[in-house]
Amino acid sequence: GNSVTQMEGPVTLSEEAFLTINCTYTATGYPSLFWYVQYPGEGLQLLLKATKADDKGSNKGFEATYRKETTSFHLEKGSVQVSDSAVYFCALDYGQNFVFGPGTRLSVLP
Amino acid sequence: GAVVSQHPSWVICKSGTSVKIECRSLDFQATTMFWYRQFPKQSLMLMATSNEGSKATYEQGVEKDKFLINHASLTLSTLTVTSAHPEDSSFYICSARDRSKGAYEQYFGPGTRLTVT
Numbered sequence: 001g002n003s004v005t006q007m008e009g010p011v012t013l014s015e016e017a018f019l020t021i022n023c024t025y026t027a028t029g030y031p032s033l034f035w036y037v038q039y040p041g042e043g044l045q046l047l048l049k050a051t052k053a054d055d056k057g058s059n060k061g062f063e064a065t066y067r068k069e070t071t072s073f074h075l076e077k078g079s080v081q082v083s084d085s086a087v088y089f090c091a092l093d094y095g096q097n098f099v100f101g102p103g104t105r106l107s108v109l110p
Numbered sequence: 111g112a113v114v115s116q117h118p119s120w121v122i123c124k125s126g127t128s129v130k131i132e133c134r135s136l137d138f139q140a141t142t143m144f145w146y147r148q149f150p151k152q153s154l155m156l157m158a159t160s161n162e163g164s165k166a167t168y169e170q171g172v173e174k175d176k177f178l179i180n181h182a183s184l185t186l187s188t189l190t191v192t193s194a195h196p197e198d199s200s201f202y203i204c205s206a207r208d209r210s211k212g213a214y215e216q217y218f219g220p221g222t223r224l225t226v227t
Contacts, residue, residue: 036218043116043203043220044154089153098144098205098216102153 002027004101006090012107013080021075022106023064023090031058031092033066036105038087047088049095076084080108112138112207116219123160123194123226131222133204139184140206144178144216160187190198194226 007022025033032051036044049059053068062077073090085108090101113136123129133143141162148152158179160166166179176198178190187206191198203221 041223044205045216045219092217098156100153105151 002031002092002094002099004090004092004099006088006101006104007103008104009027010066010105010107015046015082015108016079016110018079019075019077019084019106020066021088021106023073023075023101025071025073025090025092027094027099028069029094030068031094033064034092034093034098035062035064035073035075036082036089036100038089041067042084044089046083057109082108086110112208112217114217114219115129116202116204116222118209118222119220120223121225124201125226126193128190131202131204131224132166132189133187133189133206133219135185135206135208135217138206138208138210140187140190141184141209142207143181143187144205145179145187145189146203146205149202150202156201157189173201176206180187191224194224196226199224199226 003026034049035047037047038044048059050057050066056065064073064075087103087105088098089103091098115134115170116133143160145157148154157172158166158168160179160181162181168174201221201223205216205218207216
């Protein structure tokens with residue numbers, strides 16, 4: 001079946017550090033891929049997306065590239081800020097609904 | 111654009127009572143809405159898919175008689191938790207597809223925190 005695997009957290013970084021959160025997926029066909037962010041006590045916000053292989057999604061300094069050959073969609077940011085502290089969810093859409101990864105909690109320390 | 115609202119944002123109710131949560135797409139028409147449940151520090155679990163004008167499709171293990179879903183219009187879906195119990199306490203999130211933007215655009219509401227005492 002379709003599934004999403006993320007690196008286990010929590011991830012704790014110092015401000016201005018480089019961030020990578022790994023995401024790999026299993027799916028039939030070619031799903032669309034997403035990263036969502038959830039700040040404490042809030043709902044989900046779309047961070048970025050990619051709809052086909054080799055697409056790169058980017059937003060607010062975050063980037064992720066849809067890699068079909070490795071079935072991955074790793075999230076990266078060159079310099080994190082304290083305000084980036086949140087839970088990040090990788091997700092795929094195979095047409096009818098979403099499959100979410102378990103989420104990775106990021107804490108950025110000043 | 112593409113805003114989804116939920117009401118209430120939080121609710122406390124007594125065991126045995128019913129609670130209704132509304133999900134609205136404010137500036138687009140949503141033929142499909144989804145209801146998720148999120149336990150503390152866990153991922154989202156899809157409960158059901160709601161299509162305007164038809165019965166909701168529930169995921170395996172979700173009691174349809176307990177979680178009543180109605181999608182009466184292109185901008186409103188409701189989730190009613192009937193005879194709530196403390197184990198129903200959770201964060202409920204809805205999402206909606208914007209049918210004008212293709213199948214992959216889905217927008218999430220801010221969530222409703224339900225506490226059953």
